[in-house]
Each structure stands twice: as structure tokens, then as C-alpha cells.
Amino acid sequence: MAKIIPISSPHTTKDKLVEATAAVLARDGYNKLRLQTVADEAGVSYGVALRKYGGLRCLVKSLGASPAFWPPASELLGDDTASLSALEPHAQMAAFFKRSLRALLDRPQTLDILAWEAVERNELTKLMEDCRVHTALEFFEHLSGEVPEEDDLSTVVLILAVAIQHLAVRSRNTKSMGGVDLTSDKGWDRVERAIDKLVEGFFTLYSDSSAGG
Structure with missing residues (x-):
């Protein structure tokens, strides 16, 4: 069972408001997100919420940048970046998706918030996506070795990113998909092995095509 990481320890009013934003989004989605609802959830007045953040855009951006909400590049890189850099380029990229x-x-x-994004789109979902793109770019800046420089790589990255997010979201209410157990480490180990093979396969095809001229 996945452990629950709280958005923050609400030591300050600003912390409470960010935590409340996450709670409202997870429960009600983007279309019902209102500053008054967030203020009520945080136990503060509308005026206080407005003074602290000025509106929903700033609140959502703060949530999107919160390490408790989205894993920052430092978490995905891990403590031993040297060991990561020593891996083959395909293994480094696969590590990003697995982590x-x-x-x-x-x-x-x-x-739960990602699930809402699949059915509701507005300017706030774009803000959240921008935060995630920034994290990915920051991670990929640390990749070493020869990385394929072609348009197809960005498509592969897109497909794998969508795939892992979809599987993770579905695991909230689905026990298995395609015969893969989404409730056990054994099942997720299978997913990780598949990620390794997919990324390595793309890099191999790129290498072979480059060698062939």
C-alpha cells in the first residue's frame, strides 16, 4: 500500500492554504476550485487567503512547486548522482521514469489530482503541467553520454510519462491491468523491467540507424 505524503506540515497560514488547495483539488477537481473554498478548507477568511497569495494562480503554482506534491529533480536524481551518471544513457533515462x-x-x-486533469482542462492545469516539465528538464540536464538528438525521442519521453502517470492513477482503484498486479511490488517490478527494455530498445535502434549511415 502506498504511503501518504502530506502536502506540508501546516506551520504557517501559507502552508495551510497550499495544503487546502491540494485537498480541494483532489476531492472536487479544477472546475470547482475557488479561493473561498480553499480558505474554508484552511480555516481562514477569504481576505487572508487573498492577501497571502493574491488568487488561485499563485496558490496553484505554489502547490505545483511543492516537493510533497511533485517529486523534485533532486529526489529523482538521488543522493549518489555519480553512480547515476556512470550508467549507460538509456539506463539513466529509464531511471527517471522508474523513480x-x-x-x-x-x-x-x-x-487524485492527476485523475481530474484527465477530464478537466483550464489555465490552472497548464500551470501544474509547467511545473512538471521544469522538473523533467532539470533531471535531463544531468544526463551524460550520447543521447539521441531526434524528434522521436521527445515522443518516446511523452508516451512513457503518460503511461506511468496513467498506471499510477489507475492503481488508486484498480487491482490489476493486463495481468500486472498494481497492488504489489512484484507487479511494479514488472513495469520497471518493461521501462528498461523500452528505453534500451529505442536507444539501440537509434545507435544502429546512426551506424548504418
């Missing part, structure tokens, strides 16, 4: 998956599974509230 992202495990980090998301530890953030069930985040998964």
Missing part, C-alpha cells in the same frame, strides 16, 4: 513512478505511488493525493 518518477515510485515517487508518484507515494503521493496518492497527487494521483
Whole structure:
């Protein structure tokens, strides 16, 4: 069972408001997100919420940048960046997706919010996505070795990112998909092995095509 990581320890009013934003989003979605609702959830007045953040955009941006909501690059890189850099380029990239998956599974509230994003789109969902793109770019800046420089790589990254997010979200209410147990480490180990093979396969195809001229 995934552990629950709280958005923050609400030591300050600003912390409470960010935590309340996450709670309202996870429960009600983006279309029902209102500053008054967030203020009520945090136990503060509308005026206080407005003074602290000025509106929903700033609140959502603060939530999106919160390490408790979305794993930062430092978490995905880990403590031993030297060991990561020593891996083959395909293994480094696969590590990003595998670590992202495990980090998301530890953030069930985040998964509930991602589920809402699949059916509701507005300017606030774009703000959240921008925060996630920044994290990915920051991680990829640390990749070493020869990385394929072609348009297909960005598509592969997109497909894998969507796939791991979808699987993680579905694990909230689905026990298995395609015969893969989404409730056990054994099942997620299978997913991770598949990620390794998919990324390595793409890098191998790129290497072969480059060698062939």
C-alpha cells in the first residue's frame, strides 16, 4: 500500500492554504476550485487567503512547486548522482521514469489530482503541467553520454510519462491491468523491467540507424 505524503506540515497560514488547495483539488477537481473554498478548507477568511497569495494562480503554482506534491529533480536524481551518471544513457533515462513512478505511488493525493486533469482542462492545469516539465528538464540536464538528438525521442519521453502517470492513477482503484498486479511490488517490478527494455530498445535502434549511415 502506498504511503501518504502530506502536502506540508501546516506551520504557517501559507502552508495551510497550499495544503487546502491540494485537498480541494483532489476531492472536487479544477472546475470547482475557488479561493473561498480553499480558505474554508484552511480555516481562514477569504481576505487572508487573498492577501497571502493574491488568487488561485499563485496558490496553484505554489502547490505545483511543492516537493510533497511533485517529486523534485533532486529526489529523482538521488543522493549518489555519480553512480547515476556512470550508467549507460538509456539506463539513466529509464531511471527517471522508474523513480518518477515510485515517487508518484507515494503521493496518492497527487494521483487524485492527476485523475481530474484527465477530464478537466483550464489555465490552472497548464500551470501544474509547467511545473512538471521544469522538473523533467532539470533531471535531463544531468544526463551524460550520447543521447539521441531526434524528434522521436521527445515522443518516446511523452508516451512513457503518460503511461506511468496513467498506471499510477489507475492503481488508486484498480487491482490489476493486463495481468500486472498494481497492488504489489512484484507487479511494479514488472513495469520497471518493461521501462528498461523500452528505453534500451529505442536507444539501440537509434545507435544502429546512426551506424548504418
